[in-house]
Amino acid sequence: MSNLSAFDTLGPVMVGPSSSHTAGAVRIGNLAREIVGKDFKRVKIYLHGSFRETYQGHGTDKALIGGLLGLSTENSLIKKSFQLAKQKKIEFEFIPADLGKVHPNTVKLKIEDIDEDMNIITASSIGGGSIVVTEIDGVEVDLTGEYPTLITLHEDKPGVVAKVSAILNEYQLNIAEMKVVRQNKGTLATAVIGLDYQLDVSILNKIQKVSEVKKVKLVNPIE
Amino acid sequence: MYDFETVKELINLTEKHEVSITEVVIKREKELSEKSEVEIRKRMNKSLEVMREAIKQGLTEDITSMSGLVGGDAKLIASAREREETITGNIMSQAITRALAVSEVNAAMGKIVAVPTAGSCGILPGALLTIADDIDISDKEIVDSLFVASGIGLAVAKQASVSGAAGGCQAECGTASGMAAAAITYLLGGDNNQVANATAIALKNILGLVCDPVAGLVEIPCIKRNTMGAANALVAAEMALAGVESKIPIDEVIIAMKEVGEALPEELRETSLGGLAATPTGCRIKEQLKAD
Numbered sequence: 193m194s195n196l197s198a199f200d201t202l203g204p205v206m207v208g209p210s211s212s213h214t215a216g217a218v219r220i221g222n223l224a225r226e227i228v229g230k231d232f233k234r235v236k237i238y239l240h241g242s243f244r245e246t247y248q249g250h251g252t253d254k255a256l257i258g259g260l261l262g263l264s265t266e267n268s269l270i271k272k273s274f275q276l277a278k279q280k281k282i283e284f285e286f287i288p289a290d291l292g293k294v295h296p297n298t299v300k301l302k303i304e305d306i307d308e309d310m311n312i313i314t315a316s317s318i319g320g321g322s323i324v325v326t327e328i329d330g331v332e333v334d335l336t337g338e339y340p341t342l343i344t345l346h347e348d349k350p351g352v353v354a355k356v357s358a359i360l361n362e363y364q365l366n367i368a369e370m371k372v373v374r375q376n377k378g379t380l381a382t383a384v385i386g387l388d389y390q391l392d393v394s395i396l397n398k399i400q401k402v403s404e405v406k407k408v409k410l411v412n413p414i415e
Numbered sequence: 416m417y418d419f420e421t422v423k424e425l426i427n428l429t430e431k432h433e434v435s436i437t438e439v440v441i442k443r444e445k446e447l448s449e450k451s452e453v454e455i456r457k458r459m460n461k462s463l464e465v466m467r468e469a470i471k472q473g474l475t476e477d478i479t480s481m482s483g484l485v486g487g488d489a490k491l492i493a494s495a496r497e498r499e500e501t502i503t504g505n506i507m508s509q510a511i512t513r514a515l516a517v518s519e520v521n522a523a524m525g526k527i528v529a530v531p532t533a534g535s536c537g538i539l540p541g542a543l544l545t546i547a548d549d550i551d552i553s554d555k556e557i558v559d560s561l562f563v564a565s566g567i568g569l570a571v572a573k574q575a576s577v578s579g580a581a582g583g584c585q586a587e588c589g590t591a592s593g594m595a596a597a598a599i600t601y602l603l604g605g606d607n608n609q610v611a612n613a614t615a616i617a618l619k620n621i622l623g624l625v626c627d628p629v630a631g632l633v634e635i636p637c638i639k640r641n642t643m644g645a646a647n648a649l650v651a652a653e654m655a656l657a658g659v660e661s662k663i664p665i666d667e668v669i670i671a672m673k674e675v676g677e678a679l680p681e682e683l684r685e686t687s688l689g690g691l692a693a694t695p696t697g698c699r700i701k702e703q704l705k706a707d
Contacts, residue, residue: 198459208536
């Protein structure tokens with residue numbers, strides 16, 4: 193708790209009515225937008241627990257859409273996010289759901305991007321506007337949007353993660369946190385690498401060229 | 416190092432470095448964020464502007480909450496005051512009008528400053544800005560007092576909690592009321608001990624208040640509790656400035672608040688399973704909203 197800012201107790205500036213159900217929902221939308229990383233045309237939103245019970249009264253629905261459109265937690269347009277999404281011809285649907293043993297404020301987003309790829313993201317609003325993305329496309333993660341984060345999908349072989357971290361080391365990029373999750377033993381694995389600084393596209397390209405790396409994605413931090 | 420955990424440590428730092436509470440809080444923020452004092456002050460100035468805008472919006476626009484349950488009450492008190500139908504006097508009437516206005520704007524998805532949370536966002540602007548307008552003081556001095564409020568909020572957050580789910584409404588509206596009482600006392604020239612006493616008195620008066628939102632929304636009774644918090648802040652500041660002391664020191668009050676919060680059953684900590692949320696009318700409202 194010692195790193196609490198003066199603007200945590202007198203602030204943040206935000207659109208109401210609830211830091212967990214509104215501001216947190218906007219931030220989930222913001223981070224999901226970063227994870228998808230391109231325009232999208234269709235969104236299905238599965239609301240769990242307290243989100244399911246009170247989403248309309250808290251504007252959680254408008255906040256999630258506003259966040260997906262890139263609005264910040266203090267943007268007054270959040271209230272009108274449905275109209276904005278319709279103008280952009282984005283289809284969206286809210287579905288009450290039971291997502292199992294998860295935080296009471298949890299949402300699952302199925303986002304179909306312009307290349308018709310499906311992005312499935314699960315996230316929770318854990319209080320005071322803080323959030324955590326817990327799953328991306330079936331892979332367990334732990335993403336809070338604080339750091340620039342690299343996410344790779346690579347062959348589950350010895351030395352692949354070392355190759356990626358060697359490239360980061362070459363550019364003297366410090367790894368703030370790292371987690372490697374196996375999709376299936378001996379087939380595919382995912383590394384989630386939190387960095388202290390933004391990284392250049394050229395570095396991303398270099399990682400992409402590692403032969404065992406199938407996919408690499410950079411998720412920028414959110415406000 | 417300007418970091419502190421308790422109000423006592425905060426006051427000790429002011430004495431050690433011979434600076435004000437405001438300066439300690441700003442210096443701490445500088446260390447934490449590596450930003451300049453100008454940038455930090457600018458950000459707080461923006462918060463002040465957002466508070467003023469929310470008050471204005473709540474008193475000029477037609478406000479209805481997202482659920483349609485609440486809105487328009489701030490205007491009712493404002494017009495009663497214009498007809499000179501106030502029984503508590505202009506200051507108190509203004510303070511509760513403004514606290515209501517900001518809370519109503521919050522419930523309608525308007526822009527507010529969370530102090531310390533969105534649910535208690537009307538208390539500090541309602542009480543503090545009413546006093547500030549009454550004595551005609553510079554924005555810089557108001558911003559100074561906002562840093563004092565923030566510092567007090569930090570001491571509560573670090574020792575207890577400012578979340579209704581963890582500590583009940585006392586943690587949200589109680590803390591907000593304590594922060595507002597501290598800011599007002601500071602703004603009116605109170606010394607460090609008077610600031611601490613004002614905070615302690617305000618917190619003590621709200622100790623034990625449960626968090627029981629009807630249908631889980633930040634509307635009933637949250638909005639009206641903001642008026643109570645603003646009024647209580649004025650009461651506490653008036654007492655402390657007159658020289659009334661809290662027999663229980665502020666940090667002990669904060670720890671008591673934490674323990675009371677932990678002792679509250681889960682039904683009374685934002686789950687909407689007890690208190691007003693569980694009344695026949697509270698349940699009926701919930702069912703009605705579901706049916707809509």
